[in-house]
Amino acid sequence: MKRSRGEKIFNVFNIILMAIFLVVLCVPVLIILRKSFDISNQGIMNLSLLPGEFSLVYYKVVLNDKGIYRPFLNSAYITIVGTALSVLINSMGAYSLSKKDLPGNRYFMYMIIFCMMFSGGLVPSYLLIKNLGLINSLWSLILPGAASGMNIILLRNYYNSIPPSLTESAKIDGAEEYTIFFKIIFPLSAPIVSTIALFSGIAYWNTFFSAILYINDPKKYPFTVKLQEMIIKQQAMQEQLERYGGAANLSNNLDDQGVYSAIIVISTIPIILVYPLLQKHFTKGIMLGSIKG
Amino acid sequence: MQKKHGIYHIFHVKLFKITCYYFKCEVIVFERKKIHRGESIMNIKNATAISNPKKVKKKKLFTKNNIILYIMFLPVLISYIIFHIVPMPGIYLAFADFRVMGFKDIWVGLDNFKYIFNLSNFWDSFWNTWVFVLYNYIFAFPAPILLALLLNELKGKYFKKTIQTISCLPHFLSWVVIASIWISILSPSTGYVNFVIKALGGEPIYFLSKADLFPALLTFIRIWKDVGYNAIVYLAALSSIDQELYEAAHIDGAGRFKQTIYVTLPGIKSTILVLFVLSFSGILNLFDPVYVFQNPMIASTAETLDTYIYKQGVVQARYSMATAVGLFKSVISFVFVILTNVLSKYFTEDRETILW
Numbered sequence: 001m002k003r004s005r006g007e008k009i010f011n012v013f014n015i016i017l018m019a020i021f022l023v024v025l026c027v028p029v030l031i032i033l034r035k036s037f038d039i040s041n042q043g044i045m046n047l048s049l050l051p052g053e054f055s056l057v058y059y060k061v062v063l064n065d066k067g068i069y070r071p072f073l074n075s076a077y078i079t080i081v082g083t084a085l086s087v088l089i090n091s092m093g094a095y096s097l098s099k100k101d102l103p104g105n106r107y108f109m110y111m112i113i114f115c116m117m118f119s120g121g122l123v124p125s126y127l128l129i130k131n132l133g134l135i136n137s138l139w140s141l142i143l144p145g146a147a148s149g150m151n152i153i154l155l156r157n158y159y160n161s162i163p164p165s166l167t168e169s170a171k172i173d174g175a176e177e178y179t180i181f182f183k184i185i186f187p188l189s190a191p192i193v194s195t196i197a198l199f200s201g202i203a204y205w206n207t208f209f210s211a212i213l214y215i216n217d218p219k220k221y222p223f224t225v226k227l228q229e230m231i232i233k234q235q236a237m238q239e240q241l242e243r244y245g246g247a248a249n250l251s252n253n254l255d256d257q258g259v260y261s262a263i264i265v266i267s268t269i270p271i272i273l274v275y276p277l278l279q280k281h282f283t284k285g286i287m288l289g290s291i292k293g
Numbered sequence: 294m295q296k297k298h299g300i301y302h303i304f305h306v307k308l309f310k311i312t313c314y315y316f317k318c319e320v321i322v323f324e325r326k327k328i329h330r331g332e333s334i335m336n337i338k339n340a341t342a343i344s345n346p347k348k349v350k351k352k353k354l355f356t357k358n359n360i361i362l363y364i365m366f367l368p369v370l371i372s373y374i375i376f377h378i379v380p381m382p383g384i385y386l387a388f389a390d391f392r393v394m395g396f397k398d399i400w401v402g403l404d405n406f407k408y409i410f411n412l413s414n415f416w417d418s419f420w421n422t423w424v425f426v427l428y429n430y431i432f433a434f435p436a437p438i439l440l441a442l443l444l445n446e447l448k449g450k451y452f453k454k455t456i457q458t459i460s461c462l463p464h465f466l467s468w469v470v471i472a473s474i475w476i477s478i479l480s481p482s483t484g485y486v487n488f489v490i491k492a493l494g495g496e497p498i499y500f501l502s503k504a505d506l507f508p509a510l511l512t513f514i515r516i517w518k519d520v521g522y523n524a525i526v527y528l529a530a531l532s533s534i535d536q537e538l539y540e541a542a543h544i545d546g547a548g549r550f551k552q553t554i555y556v557t558l559p560g561i562k563s564t565i566l567v568l569f570v571l572s573f574s575g576i577l578n579l580f581d582p583v584y585v586f587q588n589p590m591i592a593s594t595a596e597t598l599d600t601y602i603y604k605q606g607v608v609q610a611r612y613s614m615a616t617a618v619g620l621f622k623s624v625i626s627f628v629f630v631i632l633t634n635v636l637s638k639y640f641t642e643d644r645e646t647i648l649w
Contacts, residue, residue, distance in 0.1 A: 007549050014446055018456055021440075024517070025459050028474050031485050035477065093369030096362040103354050108366065115377040117630065121619035123606040124383025128376070147372040177361040206467035209580055213607055224469040228585060231473050235501070235588045241482050257477060264473050271465050278465065279458065 036261035058262040068263065071223040074138060075205055078222060079270075082142040082204040087197050089147055091189070094155035095181050116149040122213075129214055140214040141207050141222065151196045158192040159185060195281040198274060205270060223267050230260050386616040405617035415618065418601040421508075421594055425579055428512040434572065436516045438565060441527035442553060457528075460521025472585035475514055476501060502590040511582060511595075526568065527561055534560035573633040577626050598622045 030049045036058055038051035062068050097105055119125070125144070134140035166188070167180050175183075186193070208224040215221060221229075234256065387405055389398040409415045440460070447453045463471065478485050479500040487497040500510055534557065542552045580599035587595045598618065606615025 004548065010549065011446070011448070014443055015449075015452075018443060018447060018452070022456055022459065025463070025521075027485070028478050028517075031478055032474050089368040089372065092365040096366035099362055102359060102362050108370065111373060111378075115373055118381065118623075119377065120380030120383045121616060121623060122602050123386060123612050123616045123619060124380035125376070126607055127383060127612065128380045132375075143372065144376045147369045147376075152369065177358050178365065181365070202465050206465075206469075208467055208469055208585075212584075213603070224467050227469045227473055231469070231476055231585065232588075234473075234476060238480055238482070238499075239502070239588070239590070257483065260473060261477065264470055267470055268466060271462075275462060275465070279461070 032261045032264050035257055036265045039258065058258040059266070061259050062262045062266060067218070068226065068259070070219065071221045071226040072266065074220060075207075075222040075224070075267075076270075078138055078141050078207060079201055079204040082146065083197055083201040085142065086146045086148065086151070086200050087193060090151045090196065091155050091186060091193060092181065093147065094152045095159055095177075095185060097152065098156045098159035112149040112152060126213055135214055136217045136220055137214075138220060141210050142204070144210065145200075145203070148200070151200065154196065155189065155192060158189055162188055194277075198278050198281060201274070202271065202278075223263070227260075227263060227267070230256075230263070234260065384616065384620055386613050387620045388617075389613060391612040401613075405613050406621070409614060409617055409621070414596070415601065417593065418596045418598050422577055422579060422597040422599075424508050424594070425511065425583070425597060426576055428508050429515070432512050433516050433519070434569065436520045437523035438527055438561075440520055441524040441531055441561075442557065444524065444528065445531045445557070446549070457521065457524075461525070462521075463518045464522035466518070468581035468585050471514065471518055472582075476586070501586065501588065504591045504594045507586070507591045507594045511586065515582060523568075526564060530561040530564040531557065567637070570633050570637045573629045573636075575626075576629050577622055 027049070034049055034051050037054050037056070039055045039057055040052035096102060097108060099105065129135060129140050129144070134143070162185065167184055170180050170184060206224065207222055208228070211222050211225045212228070215225065237256070386398070388400060388402055390401050390404075392398050444453055444456060447456075477483075479487070481487050481497045481499040486500075491497055500506060538556045538560070539552055542556050547555060577598055579597040580603065583595055583597050584600050584603070587600065599622075602615045602618050602622070605611045605618065
């Protein structure tokens, strides 16, 4: 197609706009990266994105301070146990629901859809966790979200699309349902299971709301709550600087910011690692929202 | 029966059976027709029972297979009962005065609601929530559409792919991480943005202490976080538009801009509507993004219903009052879910998108 002058101008404009967009996307992240490596305090005061004086000191601080690396272990524990549990529970439950001749199966489905639309609200759930004695236990972050209606519906739809002829021969040979499920259906549903595992893994890694609700003990904090604590400290410091202009505090503050940036970088590493895998499943992940119950 | 009848007898019996069967079939057909006409006398179940005795067997509840299936469903069932069904009756707290364990709660009817409706900070958080919702629909909703349209016009394949890859990443970061990144960048003394402002000769601005600025700032950060991820759906919709339509439009003399208006936008109209309608479902859920940015200086605008419920209910342990606020919020959300349904029925022929 021939292009008019207006179109050419638009193309240039578009490329520039997208480049600006790319800069706006990247710069914040690059600045944090720089702060986590830079120990020269003056380095903050210029526009360069490269560290003035490269060092891994802040990372060492993070890895040596028990109070700081502990939250990461907690988050890892929640993520691994939670993801494994939720994949297992949801896929087994969805398999039962996909059996159309199972009596009562419709009512289970109604229950799930009903619970997706209505909930008791924040305070009743909080009181429940309190009465169960799960306050300050990492299980309070794992268990309530383990069975998810969305995932069950998604898995069930996938199981329904598997042709029954695949399992019939096994049935004739006398295989029980659990053998059929674990030996045939589960391996066949790898694409959907991996999607769900990735998305629920990220949700567990990013747990924040339930953590501030249920966890008060600093030893049990996931990294998100620890970061939030540091943000509050940071902002209080900021306010002080704003009010009293204390230059003496500034270098102290910058060191804090270095540690804080290192924590941010470490916390994103797991996500960056699974990101290439995730990208394959983006569209499916989005369709999670649009499939009806 | 006597043996001497022999073959005849067998023949007769068979004939009888065949006739009977035929007759029954007729009856069934007759009955079914009647049922079809809506004047059933005999139960259809009886009719089938006569014709095919094997089908009468009732579905057994506890065959070995079913028990295994039930056991497989058990973890989900238990978890739903404990974490979803059990807390539901807790809504009664909104109508009661909560007492410590062991004491009976006192039923107070609508007193809790009367109390919260007289609180000014409740109404503040209520209207603040709506400000966020409004900003969200004005700016954050169209942003991914615009991004998808612009990306679609890009010619360089790798450039496009790079932008897509990078712009999706922030979506998967926790709000706390996002907040710490932005707080560090917007800091007045050490932040990058203010450094640029200073370098250009301006006064440093402490963005996160300006209450009036906060809704706009948060909306910007929300766009920064989610725009790439939300654009994926639109990009998928754009790629499914028939290329011949563009050629036809080009032959008719439409430029790129007119092609966008008359071909591209109608092509993704249904996707936009579906996502618009679906976005109503969690319209008032605003906890993480607001809570992580909160500081005392912007308390007047950075308080939504969700953070208010958390503070009243969990931090200050005013359970009844927080449940009442929560119930009030759910009622509004519920109205929106119904509205969603009505709208989706009105807008789309695609029945898939209707919730019930």
